[in-house]
Amino acid sequence: MNTHAPSRPSLLVPYYEHPADRPAEWDALIAAAPRLYGVVLNPASGPGDAPDPAFIQAANRLRAAGVRLLGYADTGYGRRPVTDVVRELTRYHAWYGTDGTFLDQVAAEPGGFDYYRRLAAAVWGAGPATLALNHGTPPHPAYARIADLVVTFEGTWETYRDQPSEPWPGGSGGLGAQVCHLVHGVPPDIDVGALARARGASVHCAVPGVGDHPWGTLPHSLEPTR
Numbered sequence: 001m002n003t004h005a006p007s008r009p010s011l012l013v014p015y016y017e018h019p020a021d022r023p024a025e026w027d028a029l030i031a032a033a034p035r036l037y038g039v040v041l042n043p044a045s046g047p048g049d050a051p052d053p054a055f056i057q058a059a060n061r062l063r064a065a066g067v068r069l070l071g072y073a074d075t076g077y078g079r080r081p082v083t084d085v086v087r088e089l090t091r092y093h094a095w096y097g098t099d100g101t102f103l104d105q106v107a108a109e110p111g112g113f114d115y116y117r118r119l120a121a122a123v124w125g126a127g128p129a130t131l132a133l134n135h136g137t138p139p140h141p142a143y144a145r146i147a148d149l150v151v152t153f154e155g156t157w158e159t160y161r162d163q164p165s166e167p168w169p170g171g172s173g174g175l176g177a178q179v180c181h182l183v184h185g186v187p188p189d190i191d192v193g194a195l196a197r198a199r200g201a202s203v204h205c206a207v208p209g210v211g212d213h214p215w216g217t218l219p220h221s222l223e224p225t226r
Contacts, residue, residue, distance in 0.1 A: 012132070012149070012180055012203050013222070014040035014072070014102065016215045019058040024224040026058050030065050032222050037149070037180075037203045038068035038130065040102045046073060047091040059096040070102040070132055075119070077105050078112040086122045093126060100130030100148070108139035120146040132180070144170030144177035149203060154182040157190065157206075165199040178202050184214030 013036060019026045029039055039062055043052045059069055071092025073085050085103075092098040101123055106116065116133065123129050133139070133147045136154035143150055152168050153160060160183045171179045180203040181196045192206035209217035 010037040010203055011035055011219060011222075012037045012040070012070075012182075012205050013218065014042065014182070014205065014215045015218060016040075016042045016072075016213070018043075018052075019054040025218055025222075026061075028218060028222050028224040030061050030067070033062070033065035033067050036067050038070050038099070038132075040070045040072050040132075041092065041096055041098065042072035046088045047071060047095060051095040055096060059098075063097055068100065068130060069096065069098045070100050070130060071096065071098040072102050072104060074104045075106055075116075078107045078115040082115065082118050082122070085119055089123065090126075100132065102132045102134065104134045106133045106135045106139070106143075108135045108137050108143075110140040110142055113140065113142050116143065117146055134182070136182075138166070138168045139170070141168075141170035147177045149180050150177045151180045151182055152201070155184070156210075157183055157186045157192070160192070160195075167200045171200050180204060183207075184217075185210045186220070188220045 013029060015029065017025060041055060041059060043055045062069060071089055073088045075085055089101050120131055123131050130148045132149040133143055134151040134154060136151060138152045139150065150170060168179055170177055179201040181201040183192050183206045186192055186206040186208055193204055196204035205219060207214055207217045207219055209215060
């Protein structure tokens, strides 16, 4: 739990495109290694049914560059069986050598805490690992006790720009978890990092993508030159 101390502002990149289809973009991620908090691997809305050779190669290159790798798992706001989620996390670690997990669609209310505490215990049981929880909204502060990184915002640039800023009490100034903001539909001339830092998020990602699949795009600053 909380195995990584707060660090300088950096990027968590959930990039949900296949390395064989977007090799230049994956090269750009590797080149940006010093700026990255981590990269979220998501071969098939999860690890899939078998190891993917292209993702194995990409994971090996990222790891060699010193990038933290997090395996994506959807928790369905606490509705998926814990055993199913743990099976996916085990596959990520065995197939891609992940350093931790990025749990998506995470409940924010205190009633869901025990479910995620059980998942956190499974993550830690495999050894030191990073646990990122994507609530997409400020959760109950108790979640900071079990996570290294908590996503307290995921949404459009327009919403992010206009919403009032309130410090999350579970952040590094409180219970210790780092805070992350994920913003999509961002124009190229906008510095979301500065705004995220002002709002207490030491980690962020801001991409131009819109619609149902915004995380198929990289941050403007990482886009490869063609």
